[in-house]
Amino acid sequence: MTERIEKVANIARLELTDKEKSTLEKDLDNILDSFKKLEKIDTDNTEPTFQPIEVKNIMREDTIEKSLKQKDALTNAKETEDGYFKGPKAI
């Protein structure tokens, strides 16, 4: 009965134990059930609000500015190579 959670967890790249799966399955049902309330409010002619304050695109000159040094950007990484982050196999 945890197929739904497995599908979502797979999309989210999240490994879960069997116990977590069954708890989350139950939680998701209860939470979604409590969200059903939203069906009561009419929003047919309402636009969605992505940002609470109007945000305009702000352009800047495309010039090189001082930024973090490569060495500093890599200080937290355990695995690096030739100044790059090194990760697991992708193909």
Place this chain on the structure above:
Amino acid sequence: MQYSKMSVSDFITESKKGNIDTKDFYSKFFEETEKIQKKYNHFVTISKKDAEKQIDTLDKKTKLQGLPISIKDNICTKGIQSTAGSKILKGYIPPFDATAISRGKQEGSIIIGKTVQDEFGFGTFSTYSAYGIPKNPIDTTRSCGGSSGGAGGFTKAIDMPHIAIGESTGGSISCPASFCGVVGLTPTYGRVSRYGLIDYANSLDKIGPMAKTVKDTALMLSIISGNDPLDQTSIQTKTEDFTRYTGKDIKGMKIGIPKEYFNNIDNDVEKKVRTAITKLEDLGADIVDISLPTTEYAIPAYYIIATVEASTNLAKYCGMRYGAQDDPKGHFTEYFSTTRGKYLGEEAKRRIILGTYARMAGYRDQYYLKALKVRTKIIEDFKKAFNKVDVLAAPTMPMVAPKFSDIEKLTPVEIYAMDNLTVGPNLAGIPMISVPCGTSQKMPVGLHLLGNHLQEGKIIQVADAFERQ
């Protein structure tokens, strides 16, 4: 010099006169902080060594004169571990400062440590922290509130000048301020730059100050606010001196009382808040009844929007580049899933699942888009109210700080419901301030004052007048 009971303004005044020996002050300050930490666990990190370096280079021409500042752990501090309360960021030492931090440093604030919080801000009681649970200094069997719990608790416990920097997504400044009996100011969305904040939900996150007095929060907001080119959502406003709104009367100000904000709240909490409203009336304010009919929809709308945004934000934590990193064996999908499963906590997993589900093909319109439309309705409700009144007044939380033994019994749905009074204003991005207004069961009660967008001045004015009465 006697430092206990010293206010922030006295510290600044005395320091300007040259009466404060900064080194002596800090040796006492850290002694106190260590004692508090042992008793209540308000910090993930106490950054004494870093503070000593800052003291050595302190510029005494600055506004804050070396005032101690604690920082919520989800705000990046150069050279000091910043985990956002999560194991997946254990050991992460930012190579840069958040804008709010660098602005504070320019004005002579000294970082003393990083405060405990719910993992990534996911919680109402700070019980979802990977670095121990902060205890309420008034009663250690009770919660400090969340998610800025360490910030609220330490602000209450320390008997020396100090201001905390917290952060709110759905009420994480107001809630701990109310539970610990301190002042918490959540600014308008975009008033303080989010650059360097470890995101929870981008369209909701706001950095703001917590302190013992309204004036102290106003002072700190003046320093950390203002447009920042590094944050595209930062509002195009100039910095402002918010302390000029303190020390004023509130005669003729219109204060609205939203009737829906008094549903399902503890009887004694309601009584204390009603008494506070009567005091506002005695101070000359006009009290007006207001209705915010969309109030009941705020919880589901908030939890959908916040978890959808959180589930995408947390995608970057995969055991590479920073924080927890294991041996990157096998295929990347497997490595990322295993690492995330291993280091993310219970509530983070729950919110990732919920948020991912609510934006999946087939459910996106039903949940995410619907919630965003409801958010529009909630904002319209507030805008209509602010056409009639200057400020809204309500309880901050529906009850006093609960006992840990009672929190354990709550289901996720019941915990989410506790945020009923704070998520609406947070969805709308309006400014709010929580001020103590008496006690119930010996625990503090919070009065919540809400203002229209960019009207921090008005809520500071009312909160300060109330505090002085």
